[in-house]
Amino acid sequence: MLSIDVGTETQMELMARVAAFAVSAAVKYIEKGVCMRIRNTISRCGVAAYFLSGMLGIPAAFLSSPARAEFLLGAGDVVEVSVAGIPALATRATIDLDGKVTLPIVGNISASGISIDALRGRVQAEYSKRAVSLREPDGRTTITPVSPEEVTVNVAQYRPVYISGDLARVGEVAFRPGLTVRQAVAVAGGYDVVRFRINNPYMDAIDFKAQETSLLDELKQEEEKKKYLQAELDRLPEKINLDEEVKVTSPPQPQNSGSLISEQIRAQTDDYEREISHLRGAFKQLAMRASLLDEQKSREEEGSLADNQEFERAKALLEKGTTSTQRVTDARRAMLLSATRALQTGAEASQVRMALDEMSRTLQRRHDERRIRLLTELQESRTKFVRLQAQLAAARQKLGLVGGMKSMWSNGRTGEPEIVVYRNANGKEEKFVGSEATPLVPGDVVEVALHVD
Incomplete structure (x- = not known):
């Protein structure tokens, strides 16, 4: 039984070595006359397949893998067509989405x-049916x-x-015959090792x-702020x-006061x-002014009543004829003057009371705004x-997972690249590892x- 040391060779390198070995062995066997019985069954292009399938147990169909597929247009x-002696018929044509090329005289093919050999035969057959007027x-x-x-028909530019x-x-990547x-990868600048090492x-x-x-650090600051x-x-x-004296207490000192x-x-x-102290001071002044006006209004009302x-009394004495008209007139003037002062004082007291109420609402509103802001x-x-807390737990979990990978990374190395080729063969997409x-x-x-690895 034939034995070959494959080592770490790739599939394509192994196939090339085995094929070369099989062809060499076949030539030796045929030269010695050992294979005379199978000489008629082995074609010149099928010797390797025969020995691979017979001696190595590898199916002959394995040799026709997608990597060895024939190039199809x-x-x-872009194909280039020329006719000897007729420069006017030389042209370059691109195969369109319908799979056709347009050539002079013959039209679409x-x-x-x-x-490319099959296309060359078609073009030659079409031109041979026609005569060219020169x-x-x-x-x-x-x-x-x-x-x-x-x-002559050749490929001028490949996909x-x-x-x-x-x-x-x-x-x-521009294709050239024999491209591997x-x-x-070399034309593309090589492997992106930097991107790979990000992991x-x-x-x-x-x-x-x-x-x-x-x-x-952010969690500690937020906890301090919350407290x-x-x-x-x-x-x-x-x-x-507002009836009690204001007692301002010092705000609590945080743990990190700086x-x-x-x-x-x-x-x-x-x-x-x-701001609250200023508003309370203004409120206190208004309250004192309102109290003074109330006292003044009370005294003026008493004076108005006395007048x-x-x-x-002056009117009664005048009716009895015991007093003069001048005294009645003076008493009436004094009565009107005291009533006017009482009305003015009352109006001013009402305005101060209104300002006092507005100041009270302003104080309460500012206090409520402070509480709402603190609550928010x-x-x-x-x-x-x-x-x-959730982000910190996630970061610690990531640290734990990464810690378990350090030993694997230390003992590992960058292995062979994984290469997958997708190829369109006769309208069907094929996928294989290369x-x-x-x-x-x-x-x-x-x-x-x-x-x-």
Whole structure:
């Protein structure tokens, strides 16, 4: 039984070595006369397949893998047609989406899905059926037949190969006969090792550790802010009692009194206390003025009542003839003057009372705004605190997973690239695993992925 050491060779390299060995063995056997019985059954192109299938147990169909498929024309390929001695018939034509090319004289010819030899035969057959009318330099017109040997058909430009994956550049690669995956990767700038190393667990561990540290610091600040806001909210009463003397208490001191959050909240609290103190001072002055006006109004009302009584006595004396008209007139004037002063004082007292009520509402509104703001900030702080806890737990979980990958990464290495080729053969897409030595045909799509062993 024949034995061959395959080692770490790729599938294509193994097939090439086995085929060469089989052909060499076949020649030796035939030269010695051992294979005379099968000489009539083995064609010149089938010797390798016969020995591979008979001696190695490999089916002959295996040799016709997609990597060895014959190149077939397709939409996008450009063919060049010329006729010897007739430069006017030289042309380049692109195979359209319908799989046809348009040539002078013969018109449309189907070209997709066949080899260049098959297309050459079709074009030669079409031109050989026709005679070409040529104008000589002297003005005469001659009819010249075209023989098949005079017609030349070649591929002027192939469809590109498309390559993607862990590469420096992805996209189209111009096809040249004999192009392999290794050559296409080289044209694309080689493997993108930088992109591949982004998944290095050591680098990920550094990123996740920095994220954990940042989240911890932010979580502590948010916890401090939450406690400070709650303490400030508990210190404020729901309603302001304007009848009681204001007792301003110092705001609670946070654990880290020098932090930016504590300074910000302390500044807001000081601003609120100053505004409330100013409003309370204005309210107190208005209350004192209202009290004075009320006392003045009461005295003027008493004086107006006394002047009214004096006027009534003067009128009674005048009726008895015991007093003069001048006294009655003076009493009436004094009564009207005191009544006017009482009305003016009453109006001014009413205005002060209205201003006092407005000041009371302003104080209560400012107090309520402060409480609402503290409640809103406290709710936002609690929500952010919960979100930071979840993010911190996720970062620690990532650190745990990455830590388990460090030993695997330390012992691992970048293995052979995983190469998958997609090929359109006779209208059907085929997918097979290739290697760097896999030959490509126009229109192939190659995907490259790097892995760690």
